[in-house]
Amino acid sequence: MIISSWNIRGLNSPLKQNGVLKHLRKAKPAIIGLIETKLNKQSLDSFAKNKLWNWKMVDNFCHHPNGRILVIWNEELVALDTLETSDQAIHSQATCKSSGITFSISFIYAFNSSAGRRSLWENLCRFSSAHHNPWILLGDFNNVLSIEERANGQPVTMSEIREFKDCCYDLGLSDLRSSGALFTWTNNTVWCKLDRAMVNNEWTQRGIVAQAHFDMPGKLSDHSPCSVSLMGDNDRGPSPFKFFNIWVKHDSFQSLVRSSWDIYVDGTAMFQLCKKLKNLKGPLKSLNKLHFSHISARSAAAEKELQQAQQQLHNQLRMKSNIPSISLGDGTRTTSNKQVGDAFVQYYRGLLGTKRVCTRLNSETVRNGKLLDLAQSIDLTRPVVEEEIKSSLFSIGVDKAPGPDGDLTSIYLLMGKLKHFGECSGLSINLSKSSFHAAGVSDIDLDIIKGITGFTQGSFPFRYLGIPVAASRQTFSQYSLLIDRISDSINAWVGATLSYAGRTELIKAVLQGVECFWFSILPIPAGVKAKIVQICRNFLWSGKCTINKKPLVAWKEVTLPKEEGGLDLRDSKAWNKALLSKSLWEIQAKKDTLWVHHVYMKGGCFWGYTNKHSDSPLLKQIMLLRDEIIQSEITKEKAILKLDQWAPNGKFQSRLAYEFFRPRGAKLAWPKLVWNGSIIPRHSFILWLGLKDRLLTKDKLRDFIEDQSCPLCSSQNETLDHLFFHCNIGNQIWATVKSWLRISRTMQTLKAAVKWMIKEARGTGFPAKIKRIGLACTVYYIWEARKKRLFEDKIEQPEAISRRIQIQTYKILYSLFPDLSP
Structure with missing residues (x-):
């Protein structure tokens, strides 16, 4: 089955109508959405009567006067029911008659303004919430999704694509795997992926196999037609016989017809007619091939050349970046492709074709100087291993970039060395690509530096190793790259079905790893840290970064260590302080770095230094950390001792500093059982929520729902203890599990059950593990059965739930004890 979509840019001309019919014959779609038809009701009726008499159709012309979307389908191949129409979309439900698969299908033609498209995103969200079938959307969205989807024209901005990205993220929409043209629209200057x-x-x-293909735009439209193939290969049937009216004008036409018609055929009149028409097909095909094929061939050849040229242009755009404009030697800018190309040719001709006189090495000096011995030469030419690269990079101070230290003498010496190197090697500095950045330097010194280097002065802010560098306090917008990286990581996980435990591990391993690099260099503003916490919190409890779902557990509890009742996620404020404390320790240890020298030059004694208004935000933050440590440790001597404790063996360890700054909680006994390595993480998480009394039973929702009865037994109001221990269904499950695990103790509450289990299930042997695993599995599967009954209206018998608990427990045990006999 094939579904197609094409922005035809007007369907009133016979040429375009015939082009659509050609596309229908070539692609053989069961459904096709024609976008921007510009038809009115009268012209549509005429087009349908003359060209599409055997097709069903629906449109949204009543919502907009410009004939925006027309959907036609072959009723023999697919059953299509229209669910909703609007000015920018037609939503339908389709059932493939060959496979029986039912899915939702929407054809889109979005407005070309952000404000106009806003109602479309809202419409898609409403439709998605009301229908839960597999859903495919095709059409012209008039919006790109990333900066790579536009070549030339104005650069893509985040504000331009944010609403579309948020809509796709909220609805779980992603591009279908595709081939063909990447850019689906062009005006011969700007290229975009709009379709x-x-x-x-x-x-x-559901595993529905489908692939999209975007053809070249061709001669009828500036948009590429899209064809989606479903369920693998499609049976298109034999090609029909075509009769061309021009054959009638040929001199031999009547004789060919007469010779075929004079053949004697025995049978009924209808059989004779069909047989003679069939006999006539062969001579007419020969006539067309002999006398008329050059017309079709010429047209086909011209169209093939057009497609090849378009394909070549698309390939060039995909393979290399397009340069929309360039500065010429006289300072003016040009957008001419010829002038841009000439500028590149001239530059590289001068670079590669110009001979320069280089200072030759004095061989006598080399022979009389020190020479490497055999061991040194072997060591110099041996391969460099990754550990050496890592050691060299990590030995570079994080506070120092390559270059002079700012005084005029060092700048003069550096430029002299670079000039001498250029004379010897022929490699010279490209002044047009070189610049310097300065802060707190007088205008006189700036002029001297410009004269020495010949460089232009760069402006703040700029990026170094991906981090924004500014001459003043960073603004919130300059941290958008960090926030977008975290959001994009979450967007990549939209299609995955993740449990609470899985999201927790991703936050810990990926998201907090992304922020670590920034936190170690900059004092992050409170607003940025709050935004990062909001994104991570939303992802943990809702699976999405844009949905503000009420958290089951406060974030300050989540960031506590597991032994204190948390999830062992890092507190952003404390982690930023811990990473910046390395600079504090380096100042105290008087490390030989530019940063340390700068601090001691400003104030002499570090422990007595007082912040000044002109100090950088980083220095101010470090001094605040110093004061916080002194206040906690009471004296300066104890504060110095604390810093030394964070660097055992002379190497600073941020985790020790984090232990000092992080919030504290009381240590608990039950986390050791809950987070035992033998228990599946998602089981541990539900047990953790239960012990913190954060599972959303109906008694916690009394302000929002009227029905407070237990979903499993319907006899009493639902509470946590009732669900797990006093419900008839829960009682039957516990009775089976306790008998199987040989537990005789009566259990009334979850906390009491865990307390008893901590006492009885000690050690690492088989009896202790099976009790711990059995408890966690029982809590998890009772809660899962409750959710199925409440949200999916599925009823599981107690015996089936008990059986699932046993099977899951044995699976875990056999992975831990492979030699265990049944």
Whole structure:
């Protein structure tokens, strides 16, 4: 089955109507959405009567006067029911008659302004919430999704794509795998990917096989037609016989018809007619091939040349970046492709074709100087291993970039060395690509530096190793790169079905790893840290970074260590302080770095230094850390001792500093059982929520729902203890599990059950592990059965739930004790 979509840019001319019919014959779609038809009701009726008499159709012309979307389908191949129409979309439900698969399908033609598209994103969200089938969307979205999807023209901004990205993220939409043209629209200057084929998570999870192909725009439109193939190869049937009216004008036409018609055929009149028409097909095909094929061939050859040229241009755009403009030697800018090309040719001709006189090495000096012995020469030419590279890079101070230290003498010496190197090697500095940045330097010294180097002065802010560098306090917008990196990481996990435990590990391993580099260099503003916490909190509890779902556990508790009842995620404020404390320790240890020298030059005694208004935000933050440590340790001597404790063996360890700054909580006994390595993490997480009394039973929702009855037994109001220990269903499950685990103790509450289990299930042997695993599995599967009954209306019998608990427990045990006999 094939579905197609094409922005035809007007369907009133016979040429375009015939082009659509040609596309229908070539692609053989069961459904096609024609975008921007510009038809009115009268012209549509005429087009349907003359060209599409055997197709069904629906449109949204009543919502907009310009004939925006027309959907036609072959009723023999697919059953299509229109669910909703709007000025920018037509939503339908399709059922493939050959495979029986039912899915939602939407054809989109978005407005060309951000404000106009806002109602489309809202419409898609409403439709998604009301329908949960596999869903495919095709059409012209008039919006790109990333900066790589536009060549030339104005640069893509985050504000331009944010609403579209948020909509795709909220609905779980992603581009279908595609081939053909990357840029689907062009005006011969700007190239964009505006036409798309997208599917939702349900489509992917159902395993529906589909692939999109974007053809070249051709001669009829500036948009590429899209064809989506479903369920693998399609049976298109034999090609039909075509009769061309021009054959009638040929001199031998009547004789060919007469010779075929004079053949005697025995049978009924209808059989004779069909047989004679069939006999006539061969001579007419020969006539066309002999006398008329050059017309079709010439047209086909011209169209093929057009497609090849378009394909070559698309390939060039995909393979290399396009330069929209360039500065010429006289300071003016040009957008002419010829002038841009000439500028590149002239530059590289001068670079590669110009001979320069280089200072030759004096061989006598080399022979009389020190020579390497055999061991040194072997060591110099041996391969460099990764550990040496890592050691060299890590030995570079994080506070120092290569270059002079700022005084005029060192700058003069550096430029002299670079000039001498250029004379010997022929490699010279490209002044047009070189610049310097300065802060707190007088205008007189700046002029001297410009004269010495010949460089232009760069402006703040700029990026170094991905980090924004500014001459003053960083603004919130300059941290957008960090926030976007975290959001983009979450967006990449939209299609995955993740448990709470899985999201926790991703936050710990990926998201907090991304922020670590920034936290170790800059004092992050409180607003930025709050935004990062909000994104991580939303992802943990809702699976998305944009949905503000009420958290089950406060973030300050989540960031506590597991032994204190948390999830062992890092507190952003404390982690930023811990990483910046390395600079504090380096100042105290008087490390030989530019940063340390700068601090001691400003104030002499570090422990007595007082912040000044002109000091950098980083220095101010370090002095605040110093004061915080002194206040906690009471005296300066004890503060120095604390810093030394964070650097055992002379190497600073940030985790020890984090232990000092992080919030504290009381140590608990039950986390050791909950987070035992033998228990599946998602089971541990539900047990953790239960012990913190954060599972959303109905008694916690009394302000929002009227029905407080237990979903499993319906006999009493639901509470945590009732669900797990007093419910008839829960009681039956516990009775089976306790008998199987040989537990005789009566259990009334979850905390009492865990307390008893801590006492009885000690050690690492088989009896202790099976009790711990059995407890966690029982809590998890009772809670899962409750959710299925409440949200999916699925009823599981107690015997089936008990059986699942036993099977899961044995699976874990056999992975821990492979030699265990049943």
